[in-house]
Amino acid sequence: MKRVLYILGTVWLSATEVKAQTPQVLTLQQCIDSAIKNSIQVQQRSLQTDAADINKDQAKLNLLPTLNGSVFHGVNQGRSIDPFTNSYINQTVNYANYGLGSDLILFNGLNLRNQIKQSSSSANAANADWQQSKDDVTLNVILAYLRVLSTEDLIALAKQQLEVSRQQVERLEKLNIEGAISPPLLYDLRGQMKEGELNVVSSQNAWRNALLQLTQLMNIPYSENFKLEKIDNANALAPYTASANEVYQNALKQMGVIKAAEWRKKSASYAIKATKGLQFPTVYLSGNLNSNYSSAATQDKLVDMSEVPTSDYVLVNGIKNPVVSKQPTFSSEKINYSTQLKNNVFSGVGIGVRVPIFNSLQARNRVRLATIEYKNTALVEENVKRQLRQEVEQAYLNMTNAWERYQISAEQVSAYAESFRAAEVRFNAGVGTSVDYLMAKNNLDRANLNLLMTRYDFILRKQILDYYNR
Template identity: 45%
Template structure:
């Protein structure tokens, strides 16, 4: 029995170790997984609070649109009233005055539908529909802005990572030269100034390495902030080949702007807001027209004072008058009906007092402190404001497209020039390195050649990624997939 228990404990221990090892392996796999730009965008769309606010605002506008359509439905209301009156009151059953306690109840169902109100309802429906469409475009606008900012942060991480790799290579080259010169310096086969010049260059490369690593950490932090997630220093991104994007960009600024007017959500939203404001003016102008409505009602009531006369019998009784018959007074008789006053039951009153009403009503606006006129003027101001916003949006878009196209061309020309410069400096440094290794070239000339190549290589990396970003921005303006 003890042996079985020991075996069971061993099995549990092994299972626990395997589980922990598997969990650690999964954690390592997750942490080493590279995120693509699309995955980063999906995370940002899910976590961005400004985007959620835009979605909530659009949802509110959707409710307004739904209500505008439902305003065409009839309005139906019910009334149930129970009460008790003390003292002199009107009997709701007979409309006569009574000085007693009366319990009463009223029931009614009434409704109405607007047949015509100057098309105010229809114009309001169109206004809210356009506002809802504008809200949806503004959600897309928020996504577009987030996409551009996140793409810029994404490329900044990749470019800084490439810069870090380039500076590592530079530092490694300096380190090998220092190690070589250190041996020669100990043997007295090289001037001390050359050794210390290279040693200072190594320190400079290591400082650049530290600074670039800090820049990479800052770029990762910026990207995490755009995704609204905690900072992850081990965040890895799916790399790209900038060379795949390094060709002359097709199109010109005018063509790109014309495409942007038709494709960008910010322009569509501004245009829809203007159209919605136009319908708003028509909606308030419609309030100046008469309103024709059809109304109807069903009603009944109850009163505790309600009584009904129940016939009992007919009896012969004297009237108090006399007639002379043969000199003898004879009383005048009459027939009198006798009734018993009985309380009318609740259910009988509910059925007997039933009534209906139907009517056509025409409401003609005459004077309402000029409120409608003032609201029309306010709606016109809102229309003018929307028109100015739309016009300003188009102007700013044109300026942005022109600037973006100019930046793209400048970056492309700079890239081509840097490409030639790097090729030239590579050949210059190759020659300088060979001559320096042979002791023909001094350290100053060697370091000059090396620094020229280093700067050109770094500038080329920056230009490559900048050109990728510039071209993606122009694609964005034309409604193309940016990645």
């Protein structure tokens, strides 16, 4: 039983180790998602979008009335005014004031309304910038992804060329042992094989550098223990059908940098209207509710009623009888805190108009500055569109040139493949020289390398155009 458990444990550990060493296959979309998720620039743009949304919400909330409360406690010494009776007293008085005040702007030249539209346009511009940052990351990942795939194919091509040289060297070594060939012929082929080994090493280094660039864009630790999913060459090598103008028109509708420039121009136009509103009178409604307390506040309290004779009298049967009246007796006592606050409540409401007559021409100059900013945003928008057209035209020209080079390279490979086949047959038959063989092989190797590079160059140029033509 122990032996069985030991064998099962060994098998399980071996399977786990093999699974851990198995390269993980990543798709292009997984690489893009990882890069966007881990990008600091994208996260910063997201925070800027959140801040713009808060500014937009605040602009809407500015339409609501304000409500503020106040509490003030103080001590007066010496001659002062009793806040309870408004009469002069000469004593130490503790006093307190409580108040609530509210203001509501009824009209201010549509300043608040235009501020809402301005901040809303700014929020849309920030959102477009956020989308543009994600699109830029996406494009960079696609290009880095293609570089990794191209270097992988370079490695495969270099190994294939090296294998041809190795087989030829092995054949010549056997012939050299038999004395059937001249030794320099073998040395020429060995040198060719070593050059092939160098090409393999160089291709592997290029692959590692491309993979490092991709992992840095994804913001993950560098590792060679994952592979990339291959792309469909049939679709990737299809001719590009859209024209440069079609790509440009689609880019105008989709590119975040264009949308951001357009929204900032709209925001600047609303800023002009908002600042012009400052030149109009402001109509506002205000109200307040207040109460106060004074330690000097007192009230008289009835203690007793006593009969006191007066100087008046009444005649009864000719006899003067004095008149007795009731006289109250009061005691003074302080009014408590809560009673004063309740009894001293007073409120007010009113409507006012604030007319800007002269404020050092601040309102007029703010309008002029807002107009300058609008003109600047219009120039920025025009410049962004102009740069976009130039980029699209350059990308389209690069794609066209890459397509032509790819077609010519394919024809060149076919021609050199036939030439190498004939040279190899002659060389194996002992008729051709090593110089002819190596020249034909080098020509074919260069042609295959050019075909590989032009193929990926065309695919890369198409991806750039697809980035604009979404």
